Amino acid sequence: MNDKLQLPHLDYAALSPMLILFGVACVGVLVEGFVPRRIRHVVQVTLSLAGLVAALVMVIRQGKTEVITASTAVAMDRPGLFLSGAIIVLGIVAVLLIGERSLESGGAFVAQAAVTANTDRDRDQSVRMSGATEVFPLTMFALGGMILFTTANDLLTMFVALEVFSLPLYLLCALARRRRLLSQEAAMKYFLLGSFASAFFLFGIALVYGYAGQIDFKAIDGAIQAGGKDNILLYIGLAMLAIGLLFKAAAVPFHVWTPDVYQGAPTPITALMAACTKVAAFGGLLRLVYVGFHRTEWTIQPVLGTIAVLTMILGAVLAVTQTDIKRLLAYSSIANAGYVLIGVISLNDKGLSSSLFYLVAYGFTVLAAFGVVTLVRDADGEATHLSRWAGLGRRSPLYASLFTFILLAFAGLPLTSGFTAKVGIFAAGVDGDQTWLVIAGVVSSAILAFPYLRVVVMMWLSEPGETTPAVSIPGAMTAAALVIGTVATLVLGVAPGALLEVTQSAGKFLG
Secondary structure, eight states, X not given: OOOSOOOOOOOHHHHHHHHHHHHHHHHHHHHHHHSOHHHHHHHHHHHHHHHHHXXXXXXXXXXXXXXXXXXXXXXXXXXXXXXXXXXXXXXHHHHHHHTOOTTGGGOSOOOGGGTTOOSHHHHHHHHHSOOOTTHHHHHHHHHHHHHHHHHBOBHHHHHHHHHHHHHHHHXXXXXXXXXXXXXXXXXXXHHHHHHHHHHHHHHHHHHHHHHHSOOBHHHHHHHHHHOOSOHHHHHHHHHHHHHHHHHHHTOTTSOTHHHHHHHHSOHHHHHHIIIIIHHHHHHHHHHIIIIISGGGHHHHHHHHHHHHHHHHHHHHHHHXXXXXXXXXXXXXXXXXXXXXXXXXXXXXXXXXXXXXXXXXHHHHHHHHHHHHHTTEEXXXXXXXXXXXXXXXXXXXXXXXXXXXXXXHHHHTOTTXXXXXXXXXXXXXXXXTTOHHHHHHHHHHHHHHHHHHHHHHHHHHHSOOOTTOOEEOOOOHHHHHHHHHHHHHHHHHHHOOHHHHHXXXXXXXXXX
């Protein structure tokens, strides 16, 4: 009998994308402690972007090589590599928005030391302080955790990854310079509700382990195939796991945190969450459903289908009633989560590949949308109330045109990525015998077009008033983020062939 501890084999090349990001995050923490404040921002931005580019290079170098490493804990298969690359690319655009210093006077971030300032002198000092550079290592930790989450091949690794990328986001949501109380309230709501979701996920792991005796997806699948066990543990455990994942995906009825957090968090962080967190959440959900629990499809499909319908319809209807642009985009994000669920529930290769395409297309569009939101400002910071956007087309036709194009992409009009993504998702739903979901999706899309068009009409057909804010001239990084997001939205609508081919080749999990 061999009692020696056996360490798992680690394929460092396969794990290098997340290892690079975790390493950059650790170096970023050291930068906060040892680099002078006057150059800290430049160092952190350069370090973060260099780390993300290096991680992307390692993903590309791995190509189509599929590896299960760290025993069975991490699966760097084709969907995992695709999702890792998507998170990194969208993360680069988000870091460009986060790192823009030309808008700091408007209040993107506040140094953590100033969050609890109570006196007028402290508040005045907080305005003079440079932006909180600790956002960069926190962002790197979050992105690294997201990659681990989408490639986790067992439930325990998935839970650890969930906490690794969630905890930095809780902190990042509280770092708004302006409206600090609103920002901290949003972070507290996100933290408390996220903690409950994590607890559900952990209880789900315990129940599934009680059923299968293992926590890796292949063993769970084998236990389900063998049958003959108490299925009540399996179904209750699966339901609890789904609660944890659907919370991060902002699906109804686990969506209540989304509008408040999107509104209260610094807008660049909202963009990061809307793009990257959604990719990570659905990446984990796809792996859970397609690898570990696909044999329970007769139970999964009606339950998740009902959630998808509620998510699409409720998100669209509540978006109509919003008077704040960030809350409108939050409910739009909820409705879009319902569309992606159609691909998840389809349980076929087309459903997987169309979900991957949708996540990338939506990610670029929503990053561009929040990029424009950061530019519409007045003396008090961002002007997010819709009434303030009236006549914006006459005051700043270029950015009003840009935002109009983005809204039309959200609405799914032809020649935009939104149209291509929705057609793919709906086609996958029909092929997966989920026509009822497709009908609900079409109805939801029609409803959701109204608030988008209302903003367009308000910008172009209303007279600018005295309270209509100006549009700030973007700095180089914000301009780059806007160009990348807008061009990607256009290209994926006009010539989506290259990405469609990649998603189709990535449309099968290993194991």
